[in-house]
Amino acid sequence: MAWPPPDSRMAPLLAVEDLLVEFHTRSGTVRALDGVSFDLRHGEMMALVGESGSGKSVTAYAILGILDTAARISGRVVFDGRELLSAGEKAMGAVRGSKLAIIFQNPRTALNPIRPIGKQIADVLARHGNVTAAQAQRLGVEMLAKVRIPDPKRRAAAYPFELSGGMCQRVMIAMALACEPALLIADEPTTGLDITTQAAIMGLIAELVASRNMAMLLITHDLALAAQYCNRIAVMHAGHLVELAPTRLLFATPRHPYTANLIAAAPGEGAGLDRLSAIPGTIPDLRRGDLPACRYSERCERVTPDCRTGPLLRLDTADGRRVACRHPL
Amino acid sequence: MTSSAGTPRALLSVNGLRKLYPVGRKLLGRFGRTQPAMLHAVDGVSFAIERGETIGLVGESGCGKSTLARLIARLIDPTAGMIWFDGADISTMPARKFARSEWRADIQMVFQEATDSINPRFTAARAIADPLIRLRDLRAAALRVRVEEVARLTGLPAELLVRFPHQLSGGQKARVGIARAIAVEPRLLILDEPTSALDVSVQTVILKLLHELKQRLALSYLFVSHDLNVVRLLCDRVLVMYLGRIIESGPAVQLFAAPAHPYTQALLSALPNPGARRTRIALAGEPRSPIDPDPHICRLYGRCPRATDLCRKVAPLLQQIAAGRLVACHHPVDEMAAAGP
Amino acid sequence: MISGTLDGNLRHALYVLGENPVTAAAFALFLLFALLATFGPALVPYDPLASNTAQALNAPSISHWFGTDQLGRDIFSRVVVATRLDLGIAIAAVALAFSVGTLLGLIGGYWGGWADRIIGRIVDTIMAFPLFVLAMGIVAGLGNSVANIIYATAIINLPIYARLSRAEANIRCNAGFIEAARLCGNGEVRIALGQLFPNILPLMAVQVSLTLGYAILNAAGLSFIGLGVRPPTAEWGIMVAEGASNIVSGEWWVALFPGLVLMTAVFCFNLIGDGLRDIVDPVRRT
Known part of the structure; x- marks a missing residue:
């Protein structure tokens, strides 16, 4: 993949700046995201990678404005020249689904169980596109063909329960892409699907996204999957974006200790069990009042006292990388 | 097939x-006569596990691997076939009686969802104590000593023993599940996707723990997983299942290096790989229905890139293609066919 | 270590009550009713059965807090003494309905098959009747006695427990922890009673509290229409019935105070329900 992409001089499609999200709960304030910043260019495929509790899904929901109302959000999310965090619910509703689309992890629960899938795609088109009901119906069938659902005309009348998990995810993709969005957010799109289905679905998404010059933000826990389909990877840990780098550089020379450990912990070809490293400790409880400045410091082997007390340093390097560490590798 | 029965x-x-599970009824002929339609979850499976061996059982969801694991764990009764454990036929005893038989302690299992497999009203200690009370008749101080010993063996801090499952993390619950299974010193441990619900960093820790326990306690494992990368790490031999049947088996190293069945090949090529972008061998379409499958058609027919007319006339049987390697395919992948007998 | 969590349970119960003053008030009220039921006859100022026609239909005053009825009996004393009978009937009936209904539901939900079908039909048959009419029929048929009121109330409450426990047992009968229990060498009966039952208990406890209120109403209702306890026994339902004729002539207190206490008791049990769930359910602990 050529880096940087040719249109990198243009304004980014999506710019997230200093995003902070907190939830106030009975057992204390959950500091779910803190100082998350990244941009996404037109036509770029980027991944947000992290373990459970890292805040990757919260980031996506904050961008889409679909977080719980108990959340306190600050920072800036600029999408296609528009500030989304201050946009009203009505304006967000217009952006969501048309310019900004999402595919959820569990396609079966995201689809309406009592409405034929063809109608559900047509609904999206009718709401956002300037088409008649009949046109929407026809375009819906066309979309089903584009996501390679066999016999789309007949399948358009099918209900979600009649389709396999992989097929349901194809329908979700068809719905997400129906209005030709500029950015597709895929939140763990293949978790829970079989590996051969995962390969087929990811291949389909990547192909459709590339052919329409869309941008994609892939949210996943699977570093290998992210690496296979994305040009850039942002690694998250406990609500911090700890490292952001082009895929090849991230794997070749990870700079944040967490990234390095994550790569070394993933089983893959060639590595024996004794060569896999385990990451000590767990993600800190984000309700804690005494969270250290670097939230990885309690699990880190390179830790020094100022990692806990001093402000978290975010270093930007010339090769387009960012690392939030005082003692990068 | 003889070679699949293992050594005596x-x-x-x-x-x-x-x-087989009944799933509604199907029409017979034109006169409205019906007979029960059967879902063939496990359909004629033969294999053996040697002492000290770790066997990997891989396949996608719905292939019958969990059903097979539960059959061997004797949680459910087989429709047909035999299960021999240490020279004794254990398949004839009803599953509900098996719970109190002499073999119950010998065959134990670790479940996929650690959260779901621990009684929400039991503390970790009570959960680990359960098999010791029932199968080893331990009480009071002896019980307490053994629970603490097993907890230490599985790396579960003693202070966590008083906690309820919802107060434990995913990795800690996985340890409780493993501790409970090994507490009665089983000889065969069935692991049903023990790490699939865990984060990658925790997964590594649990895999290492399982590896270490196997060495220390002289266990044999049946490791059920859909994750080939994990199976590769832990297993000596691998069985690949597809729609209720074993379609390929062999030593892990050989099978991963040179898969013979087109399905195995497709599975391996579907693994995400951050390095070189391998050419993916795609399987077209959807799997065949597991309900009353036609016994004459290969189960992969319709998805297989190598299918010929033969494949829909005669279903292939497991055949030896090299020492210790079996494959059920008329057209196994070339390099292996050349190495065959 | 294995069983020593009593202290934790108590602390949790106190925490839930502290967080939720309404539940705490309901529990305090329940405690008051329990005390009245136990010591009531020893506390009251007058004999609840002694009539004194010279004092008939006196309005509430310092000497007769709730006034007197047409026979001159002290209403306050009668209301307090009636607590034991009303609560006793309700608790006995609910205990019976709970144990039999839960057991039937557990058998049906866990083992399924023909047992489930037979139990289901029995429950459906009971539910097919208007329940209060069924209770009337049972008492009318078996005779007017406290025991028969208890049986009638238990029978009409039985379907609620049977259905709830069947549904909850059925959801969990293939749960991972049930499979794990089999692997641990537990027999089926031990699994159903020792592992499954404790998991459905929290929901059943909420139901107990709700049906207690309903059972009190039912017992009082039967007495009100003359099918329950007979006069001159002190019982809230009879007292309301006896006082009802006096409302028109202006002696409102005869019916009001027993009715008010009856209502408070029902209200108290309904409120306890929610609090009870928070206390019994371990998953809601933080």
């Missing part, structure tokens, strides 16, 4: 095992 001294040997 195999710890476990399974022969022609079948499990």
Whole structure:
């Protein structure tokens, strides 16, 4: 993949700046995201990678404005020249689904169980596109063909329960892409699907996204999957974006200790069990009042006292990388 | 098929095992006569587990691997076939009686969802104590000593023993599940996707723990997983299942290096790989229905890139293609066919 | 270590009550009713059965807090003494309905098959009747006695427990922890009673509290229409019935105070329900 992409001089499609999200709960304030910043260019495929509790899904929901109302959000999310965090619910509703689309992890629960899938795609088109009901119906069938659902005309009348998990995810993709969005957010799109289905679905998404010059933000826990389909990877840990780098550089020379450990912990070809490293400790409880400045410091082997007390340093390097560490590798 | 029955001294040997579930009725002919439609979850499976061996059982969801694991764990009764454990036929005893038989302690299992497999009203200590009370008749101080010993063995801090499952993290719950299974010193441990619900950093820790326990306690494992990368790490031999049947088996190293069945090949090529972008061998379409499958058609027919007319006339049987390697395919992948007998 | 969590349970119960003053008030009220039921006859100022026609239909005053009825009996004393009978009937009936209904539901939900079908039909048959009419029929048929009121109330409450426990047992009968229990060498009966039952208990406890209120109403209702306890026994339902004729002539207190206490008791049990769930359910602990 050529880096940087040719249109990198243009304004980014999506710019997230200093995003902070907190939830106030009975057992204390959950500091779910803190100082998350990244941009996404037109036509770029980027991944947000992290373990459970890292805040990757919260980031996506904050961008889409679909977080719980108990959340306190600050920072800036600029999408296609528009500030989304201050946009009203009505304006967000217009952006969501048309310019900004999402595919959820569990396609079966995201689809309406009592409405034929063809109608559900047509609904999206009718709401956002300037088409008649009949046109929407026809375009819906066309979309089903584009996501390679066999016999789309007949399948358009099918209900979600009649389709396999992989097929349901194809329908979700068809719905997400129906209005030709500029950015597709895929939140763990293949978790829970079989590996051969995962390969087929990811291949389909990547192909459709590339052919329409869309941008994609892939949210996943699977570093290998992210690496296979994305040009850039942002690694998250406990609500911090700890490292952001082009895929090849991230794997070749990870700079944040967490990234390095994550790569070394993933089983893959060639590595024996004794060569896999385990990451000590767990993600800190984000309700804690005494969270250290670097939230990885309690699990880190390179830790020094100022990692806990001093402000978290975010270093930007010339090769387009960012690392939030005082003692990068 | 003889070679699949294993050596006479195999710890476990399974022969022609079948499990069918009734799913509604199907029409027979034109006169409205019906007969029960059967879902063939496990359909004629034979293999053996040697002492000290780790067997990987891989396949996608719905292939019957969990059903097979539960059959061997004797949680459910087989429709047909035999299960021999240490020279004794254990398949004839009803599953509900098996719970109190002499073999119950010998075959234990670790479940996929650690959260779901621990009684929400039991503390970790009570959960680990359960098999010790019932199967080893331990009480009071002896029980307490053994629970603490097993907890230490599985790396579970003693202060966590008083906690309820919802107060434990995913990795800690996985340790409780493993501790409970090994507490009664089983000889065969069935691991049903023990790490699939865990984060990658925790997964590594649990895999290392399982590896270490196997060495220390001289266990044999049946490791059920859909994750080939994990199976590769832990297993000596691998069985690949597709729609209720074993379609390929062999030593892990050989099978991963040179898969013979087109399905195995497709599975391996579908693994995400951050390095070189491998050419993916795609399987077209959807799997065939597991409900009353036609016994004459290969189960991969319709998705297989190598299918010929033969494949829909005669279903292939497991055949030896090299020492220790079996494959059920008329057209195994070339390099292996050349190496065959 | 294995069983020593009593202290934790108590602390949790106190925490839930502290967080939720309404539940705490309901529990305090329940405690008051329990005390009145136990010591009531020893506390009251007058004999609840002694009539004194010279004092008939006196309005509430310092000497007769709730006034007197047409026979001159002290209403306050009668209301307090009636607590034991009303609560006793309700608790006995609910205990019976709970144990039999839960057991039937557990058998049906866990083992399924023909047992489930037979139990289901029995429950459906009971539910097919208007329940209060069924209770009337049972008492009318078996005779007017406290025991028969208890049986009638238990029978009409039985379906609620049977259905709830069947549904909850059925959801969990293939749960991972049930499979794990089999692997641990537990027999089926031990699994159903020792592992499954404790998991459905929290929901059943909420139901107990709700049906207690309903059972009190039912017992009082039967007495009100003359099918329950007979006069001159002190019982809230009879007292309301006896006082009802006096409302028109202006002696409102005869019916009001027993009715008010009856209502408070029902209200108290309904409120306890929610609090009870928070206390019994371990998953809601933080």
